[in-house]
Amino acid sequence: MTSSPTLVIGTRGSPLALAQAHETQDRLVAAHGWAIENLPLSIIKTTGDAIQDRPLSEAGGKGLFTKELDIALLEGAIDLAVHSAKDLPTTLPEGIVIAGFLPREDVRDAFISHRYKSLAALPPGAVVGSASLRRQAQVRRLRPDLKVTLLRGNVQTRLSKLERGEVDATLLAMAGLRRLGLTDHVTAMLDTDDFLPAVGQGAIAIAIRAEDSRVRESLQPILDAATAHALAAERAFLTILDGSCRTPIAGHARMVGGELEIRGLVLRPDGSETLEAVRRGSPDDAVMLGREVGTELRTRMPAGFLAT
Numbered sequence: 001m002t003s004s005p006t007l008v009i010g011t012r013g014s015p016l017a018l019a020q021a022h023e024t025q026d027r028l029v030a031a032h033g034w035a036i037e038n039l040p041l042s043i044i045k046t047t048g049d050a051i052q053d054r055p056l057s058e059a060g061g062k063g064l065f066t067k068e069l070d071i072a073l074l075e076g077a078i079d080l081a082v083h084s085a086k087d088l089p090t091t092l093p094e095g096i097v098i099a100g101f102l103p104r105e106d107v108r109d110a111f112i113s114h115r116y117k118s119l120a121a122l123p124p125g126a127v128v129g130s131a132s133l134r135r136q137a138q139v140r141r142l143r144p145d146l147k148v149t150l151l152r153g154n155v156q157t158r159l160s161k162l163e164r165g166e167v168d169a170t171l172l173a174m175a176g177l178r179r180l181g182l183t184d185h186v187t188a189m190l191d192t193d194d195f196l197p198a199v200g201q202g203a204i205a206i207a208i209r210a211e212d213s214r215v216r217e218s219l220q221p222i223l224d225a226a227t228a229h230a231l232a233a234e235r236a237f238l239t240i241l242d243g244s245c246r247t248p249i250a251g252h253a254r255m256v257g258g259e260l261e262i263r264g265l266v267l268r269p270d271g272s273e274t275l276e277a278v279r280r281g282s283p284d285d286a287v288m289l290g291r292e293v294g295t296e297l298r299t300r301m302p303a304g305f306l307a308t
Helices: 015-032 067-075 133-142 155-163 174-180 213-222 225-240 283-300
Strands: 009-011 041-043 080-084 096-101 109-112 127-129 147-149 169-173 204-209 249-256 259-267 274-281
Touching: 009 015, 009 067, 015 041, 015 080, 015 155, 015 174, 015 204, 015 213, 067 080, 067 096, 067 204, 096 213, 096 225, 109 174, 127 155, 133 147, 133 249, 133 259, 155 169, 155 174, 169 174, 204 213, 225 249, 225 259, 225 283, 249 283, 259 283, 274 283
Parallel strands: 009 041, 009 080, 127 147, 127 169
Antiparallel strands: 080 204, 096 204, 109 169, 249 259, 259 274
8 A cells, every 4th residue: 555645525515426526535545555534525515505496597507516615725625626527617716727537427317207207208287397407498399398397406305306296207417326326216318319418417527726736646547538538528618608507508529439529509498499519520629629519509599599
């Protein structure tokens, strides 16, 4: 066992956030032979965790899940912050960078219902709960006859609300269900052709202080290059569209035959119209490919497209 430095890992306190922080711990232990006691978790409550009564889009967007962790990083209270990549704003505070990403999990959304086997099987007027404007718009695109409502809370809270009959069905990220050991709740998997995921879905991002070479070097063995290429393209795409959780935007990059393919999608909030673009090229051109997809969609988007 090699000498183990102390690296304080910052994380939100939700069960999924903790599962992701523990995965980071375990990977560092396996890569370096360090003692897990020298990789303590610092649980930090974020503004986003405290807001449960309204959509995050009305309260300030993605930064609500990262602000307090950013402050802790910059103040030196933690050495790295573990995030769901889809929660990260496209622009980070000065002095903070993404060191990289852990290997990506399943990017698909899962359909969950106790009464119906699929989205298509839901009767007209059935209630689908989701906190994601992207998922809401995609449901409305395929099934405009359904009632779509806000469903906030962590994964377990949403499953409990479904169990109590507050909604007939919900959609959740398969990656989170896998990490929490809750895949037995899945009724059906949703194809990415119909439900393109959120930018960053399924990926765990690790943020550090920009000048902290010690932490950066410690993380290198556990970071995944393929995920980094995909996320570079997806985040560049989102940046062009100034995307946040205020807008129904989906984007997914993946390796296809040795090339990186990125598919981007923008929807009207009511699901009545969608715009899609695709690019494929070298993984080394990930940022350029993402920007091209974002630029094409922005050019094609009519005035007021994202208005409700």
